[in-house]
Amino acid sequence: MKFIKWGCLFLYYTTSCFCLSPLFLMEFVFCRWVLLAFLLFSRAHSALGVDGLNGDTKVRGVNLGGWLVLEGWIKPSLFDGIPNGDMLDGTQVQFKSVSLNKYVTAQDGGGQSVSVDRDVPSSWETFRLWRVSESDFQFRTLKGQFLSCDGVGASVTATSELPSSTETFHIERNNNNRVHIKLSSGTYLQLANGYGHDKAKEVLSKHRSSYIRPEDFQFLYEHGINTVRIPVGWWIAEDPNPPAPYIGGSLASLDDAFSWAQTYNMKCIIDLHAAPGSQNGMEHSSSRDGSTDWPTSPAYISQSLDVIDFLASRYGNHPALLGIELLNEPSASGVSLDILVSYYSKGYQIVRNHSSTAYVIVCQRIGNADPLELYHANIGLSNVVVDLHYYNLFDNFFSNMSTSENIQFVHKSRETQVESLNAANGPLVFVGEWVNEWSVANGSQMDYQEFGRAQLDVYDTASFGWAYWTLKNDRNHWDLEWNIRNNYLQLGQKSLPAWGYGYLDAALALDELNGAVVKGVNLGGWLVLEGFITRSLFEGIPNREMLDGTKVQFRSLSLNKYVSAQKGGDSGIVTVDIDKADTWETFRLWRLSERDFQLRTLHGQFLSCDGEGATVLAKSVSPDSKETFSIEKNDDGNVYIKHSSGKYLQVSGNELRADHEGIPTRDEYGATFHMIINGSMKGDYQLGNGYGLETATEVLRNHRSNFVTQADFQFLSRNGINTVRIPVGWWIAQDPPPAPYVGGSLEYLDKAFEWAQLYEMKCIIDLHAAPGSQNGMEHSSSRDGTIDWPTSEENIKESLRAIDFLASKYGNHDALLGIELLNEPHAPNVSPGILKKYYKDGYDIVRRHSDKAYVIMCQRIGEGSNLTRLYNAIADMGLSKVVFDLHYYNLYIDLFFNKSPQQNIDYIKNERKSEIKSLNAGPLVFIGEWTNQFGNGGYSSIEYQKYGKAQLAVYGSASFGWAYWTLKIEKNRHWDLMWNIKNKTLQL
Secondary structure (H helix, E strand, O other): OOOOEEOOOOEOOOOOOEEEEEEOOOOOOOOOOOOOOOOOOOOOOOOOOOOOOOOOOOEEEEEOOOOOOOOOOOOHHHHOOOOOOOOOOOOEEEEEEOOOOOEEEEHHHOOOEEEEEEOOOOHHHOEEEEEOOOOEEEEEOOOOOEEEOOOOOOEOEEEEOOOOHHHOEEEEEOOOOEEEEEEOOOOOOHHHHHHOHHHHHHHHHHHHHHHOOHHHHHHHHHOOOOEEEEEEEHHHHHOOOOOOOOOOOHHHHHHHHHHHHHHOOOEEEEEEEEOOOOOOOOHHHOOOOOOOOHHHOHHHHHHHHHHHHHHHHHHOOOOOEEEEEOOOOOEOOOOOHHHHHHHHHHHHHHHHHHOOOOEEEEEOOEOOOOOHHHHOOOOOOOOEEEEEEOOOOOOHHHHOOOHHHHHHHHHHHHHHHHHHHHHOOOOEEEEEEOOOOOOOOOOOHHHHHHHHHHHHHHHOOOOOEEEEOOOOOOOHHHOHHHHHHOOOOOOOOOOOOOOOOOHHHHHHHHHHOOOOOEEEEEOOOOOOOOOOOOHHHHOOOOOOOOOOOOEEEEEEOOOOOEEEEHHHHOOOEEEEEEOOOOHHHOEEEEEOOOOEEEEEOOOOOEEEOOOOOOEOEEEEOOOOHHHOEEEEEOOOOOEEEEEOOOOEEEEEOOEEEEEEOOOOOOOOHHHOEEEEEOOOOOOHHHHHHHHOHHHHHHHHHHHHHHHOOHHHHHHHHHOOOOEEEEEEEHHHHHOOOOOOOOOOHHHHHHHHHHHHHHOOOEEEEEEEEOOOOOOOOHHHOOOOOOOOOOOOHHHHHHHHHHHHHHHHHHOOOOOEEEEEOOOOOEOOOOOHHHHHHHHHHHHHHHHHHOOOOEEEEEOOEOOOOOHHHHHHHHHHOOOOOEEEEEEEOOOOOHHHHOOOHHHHHHHHHHHHHHHHHHOOOOOEEEEEEEOOOOOOOOOOHHHHHHHHHHHHHHHOOOOOEEEEOOOOOOOOHHHOHHHHHHOOOOOO
16 A cells, blocks of 8 residues: 655655546536436325415416526636636545545545555546646545645645644646645635635626526516525525625525515515525535535534524515425435425424414425425424425436436326325425426427426426426526516416307416406596595585586476476577476586586587576577676575676576576576586596696596505506406597696506506506596596597597507507597497498507407497497407496396396396397407496395306306406495405405
8 A cells, every 4th residue: 555645845655646537517417307207296285276376376477597696607607717726615626646546545534544556547536626726636435524734744634624734735737637735834615715705706796686687577577477595595585695606695685585576476485495504515505515415414414493583483484485495405325304394394283383374395306215205294383384395307317218208207207196186185285496408419499398298297286386496597498587688488378268159369468467358447537536435535526516518407496387498409499497306407517617608408408608698598509708707605505596797596387587687686586596416427527627738637646646556556466357348538639638628548548558567467558538528427537427439520630649559659568458438429329330440440440559459349238339349340340359248237227127136146246147148250359348346235244255156157168257346435335356356245
């Protein structure tokens, strides 16, 4: 046996030159383990879904590998600047003597002498580097002892357990990889130890701030990923000053991840990926040299539990936390089951000390171990998850498999395993790591798509869900973002329903909405006002009970008769001789000021008077000063009416004349009238004209900025709503618009598109209010209830200009789903011929700007609307991507008021269901408005739940989907979707 002796400068023994053969395991054959096919997994669950996922039932996640815990193979460039970068901590080297052609060996793997007498190197001849500097190292043997030399002339042994200066050697390399080894009298982990603290801090600070960004979370959210699993190292608990050679700053980055996750409605799993001393000897557990020292040190285990306590106390109640994984991939060969179960049980209790809801995730042992051992361990009582890592790699079993064999293995072996786990009673099952890579050489894109689809199909069935490894990677197929962008992994691809007519259009709808038909809500009362939604907006208007469109009747106190416009105004004659008021006796106000008004008759003429002493008639169709009257209230609640000439109206015979001098007294009954308000309107026109521009601008700015916010879109997304239908008024195309409309709605429509895109939702723009009004209602911004839109060619042209404006601005926006040409045109005022032409013209305009946007055409409302006839007429146009909008309310007519709750439910299940089913020979069908209020109201929560359930079941069968009316309302809470969801009277 020959002993090596070192001098201070060169080898004392005559053999002074060695070949250095680094064993760089850069393929990391040990770093992503797969459980072989013969291992039987047995995991179980007792839940229908994962709590806290904001409407999703399972985790669809990705690992942020290589970010806060480094893995050189993920981003090798981080290590490029390290001097002598192929000799980092843990590098495995062998030394062969040039003179003897033999290898240096630590007898029995360490603990004894060192010799140079082996022809073929093995584990005894392999040493792991501990790097002290660029050229100074310590050499660790298989069993953990260090090569040591007491000084000049002394023999090298392998008996030291704790390295110091006598275990430190200087390696001098020449160009042909031969080295001189000398003893060092002087006396650091891979990147950090390789660079040194200052340079490593610079490199890691740049890496952490640029590798994962908010845009990555947005990208993930946009592609259906709802969770990130974030590997962290034990040193994060000692941030910002962890022990050398670790670099602080990972805690700030983890905080950023939670903030970004919350912004994009995602969840976080914190994964203790690297424990002190290393639980598996791999670089991603931050092992210095490949040793697994964690289980052999009670101090390391205790320190790991302290880290769990730190993480649970800091993030336990954070809304973005989904779970904490106690330890990643403990090695079966190094970590005994007893030690692991004890650690997991203590870790579970620590998490529960800070959170009763966070999932506690326990990872399988990797190597020769059956995960069933954890299932039987009774680690915790609630919200426990077992993490399995599936790779068709790292074992010869997969090396020679073909494409079809790999896919078959996933479908048969893995699917059987997951199914058995899901059928049992125990922890939830989480496929916490998997990848769209295999050992198949030269696989085509289609091969990868099929392999990825097979994995998604199977891992989607795991009761807790899955997380892909990893988000970013220098190796493309390991990189989720690359897979998505290059269509190698097709997330969310589902089988399409076999609808009859409209199948292709429906398929396109599914594509736009990531696999779903519209589940929407209307943003009513936001950009188009409706008083019944936001009554408080109108409370500050002076004389607010007398706004434009308010219906009034006047009864003469002297005759006890009503003022009447004969034949509704068509005769021009005004009398005071009617005992009971009806439509001829009802006048609609046009408000000029707080006290000044013009009075419009049933058929559109205005009350008019030529001046002092003249009779009041109803002939004018264009109001001016002669048609202007002041209405003054006295203390008795009655009114006097003064003409613009300065004279008060009084009864003369059965006529009205403007001939009373001065303010009437209480006992002058001929000039005194009792005014009855018989209906009012509260829309955009009323608010703008009631307040005046300055105050109305202030009121609406406050309303628009607070009534619907980004937080509402987040709430909707969390609860499964994928689309918002946004009512707009024609004046949005002229922002700032003509008086009395108030500008600013365009700005908030832009915000809605921004928020929708942020939360992966879609927008339908709905022209809810057309010039002149298409239905006479306040939500069409009618001034006085008159339907003037269809009678004016200019009104129709103005509407088409609004459609052109909207289509040109939003036609190619990613968040646009469709444009609705007109909301609720009224029959019989809007004839089928006028409407059909308008719809065709509007369709052509939209198509000039977008070939993907849906063009939505609403049914007529009112008597004689004949829904089927209009539907068939639209179908006959032969247009593409057209949707027919139906509005369903069990309200407004005696048919529904007289029904019991169950009868209303039966009506939904029978008549409504039959009608939807019958509309199958043309456009897609959209239930664009419906609500959970019905009949006479005042029912029990259970009755509302049953009614809502019936509607969802039936309206969910509509080929385009549905949109609830409305998101928010100040009163009448059963109209309010948010209230219904929070109070569980509507269970989406």
